[in-house]
Amino acid sequence: MKIAIVCYPTFGGSGVVATELGLELARRGHEIHFITYSQPVRLALLNPNVHYHEVIVPEYPLFHFQPYELALSSKLVDMVKLHKIEVLHVHYAIPHAYAGYMAKQMLKDEGIDLPMVTTLHGTDITLVGNHPFYKPAVTFSINKSDYVTSVSQSLKDDTLKLFNIKNEIQVIPNFIELDKNKYDPTVPCSRSVMANDDERIITHISNFRKVKRIPDIIKIFYKIQKEIPAKLMMVGDGPEKEKAEKMCRKFGIQDKVIFFGNSNEIDRILCLTDLFLLPSETESFGLAALEAMACGVPVISSNSGGLPEVNLDGVSGYLSDVGEIGEMAENSTKSAAAAGIPI
Ligand code: GMT
Numbered sequence: 001m002k003i004a005i006v007c008y009p010t011f012g013g014s015g016v017v018a019t020e021l022g023l024e025l026a027r028r029g030h031e032i033h034f035i036t037y038s039q040p041v042r043l044a045l046l047n048p049n050v051h052y053h054e055v056i057v058p059e060y061p062l063f064h065f066q067p068y069e070l071a072l073s074s075k076l077v078d079m080v081k082l083h084k085i086e087v088l089h090v091h092y093a094i095p096h097a098y099a100g101y102m103a104k105q106m107l108k109d110e111g112i113d114l115p116m117v118t119t120l121h122g123t124d125i126t127l128v129g130n131h132p133f134y135k136p137a138v139t140f141s142i143n144k145s146d147y148v149t150s151v152s153q154s155l156k157d158d159t160l161k162l163f164n165i166k167n168e169i170q171v172i173p174n175f176i177e178l179d180k181n182k183y184d185p186t187v188p189c190s191r192s193v194m195a196n197d198d199e200r201i202i203t204h205i206s207n208f209r210k211v212k213r214i215p216d217i218i219k220i221f222y223k224i225q226k227e228i229p230a231k232l233m234m235v236g237d238g239p240e241k242e243k244a245e246k247m248c249r250k251f252g253i254q255d256k257v258i259f260f261g262n263s264n265e266i267d268r269i270l271c272l273t274d275l276f277l278l279p280s281e282t283e284s285f286g287l288a289a290l291e292a293m294a295c296g297v298p299v300i301s302s303n304s305g306g307l308p309e310v311n312l313d314g315v316s317g318y319l320s321d322v323g324e325i326g327e328m329a330e331n332s333t334k335s336a337a338a339a340g341i342p343i
Helices: 013-027 068-083 093-109 135-144 153-162 214-227 241-251 266-271 287-294 325-338
Strands: 002-006 031-036 050-054 087-091 116-120 147-150 169-171 200-205 230-235 257-261 275-278 299-302 317-320
Touching: 002 013, 002 068, 002 093, 013 031, 013 050, 013 087, 013 116, 013 287, 031 068, 050 068, 068 093, 087 093, 093 116, 093 135, 116 135, 147 153, 153 169, 200 214, 200 266, 200 287, 214 230, 214 241, 214 275, 214 325, 230 266, 241 257, 266 287, 275 287, 275 325, 287 299, 299 325, 317 325
Parallel strands: 002 031, 002 087, 031 050, 087 116, 116 147, 147 169, 200 230, 200 275, 230 257, 275 299, 299 317
Antiparallel strands: none
């Protein structure tokens, strides 16, 4: 089958899921066309079934805001006709479902019926999409999609609560391809590069937005390192990063916290990790937590949104109410003990 995938090409979870899904479909023999404004960060193009088409928005002095949706829908129309694409899968409702619907309508005018699947990922519903300025367009484009999926039951419930949805929503949880051994076993998982033998390595990976409660991570780690020797690896980049760096200096723990910026070597980072922290305000799923678990790393998380569907309390890690820094720090110490590491 010939499938077009529209997603954000950045380090965010929706782009990662879209890319992994496209790559797996390509491995199964489907022809996959990624259509977005730059090459998705996890996309390796060395596969004859994988194609990438860049959406270019020409600059014009009159435009205060570049009309990306317009350029995307035009590009979709062109690519669908050129490559005889049979299905369109858009990830993240804003503005992809809207642009996809416009492309569908333009193609319909030319006698082409293009079914569209919209996958809801989280902030497109809970934070951004729910804003009154976007809500009518988001509601409309979800209702006009041929199929709608959400990455957790919690996100489905939120969608039905916040929007007037007439369409069926199917829950298809995010996934990790366990068989695909991305980590090269010939490269040693050398913890000694990051920490002393007696130190636990605690990791957080995200796009450092407010919703991730980055200050909580620093406060939790501050408590952990008072109890046990530990290092904190902060992976990713975003608006809260500078504040976090300042907090580390203020708490006098700057030598124990390493800020990596964005990385494509998540599997190698997780291979060194003893514990993963995800105290988010809300999380429709928490793909980074699943990636940690896939590497055998316990997760200390909040219990908001879809996190309880992913992180099972007392099984894969521990959950606490949002902001319960003390309990999360205690559970972190407990987890390290349960993992059999002497403390
Ligand atoms: O919040 C992010 O980290 C990015 C965002 C995205 O859309 O790229 O993530 C959302 O989608 C991910 C993939 O489905 C989920 O794992 C995240 O939980 C979700 N983020 C939130 O709900 C805050």
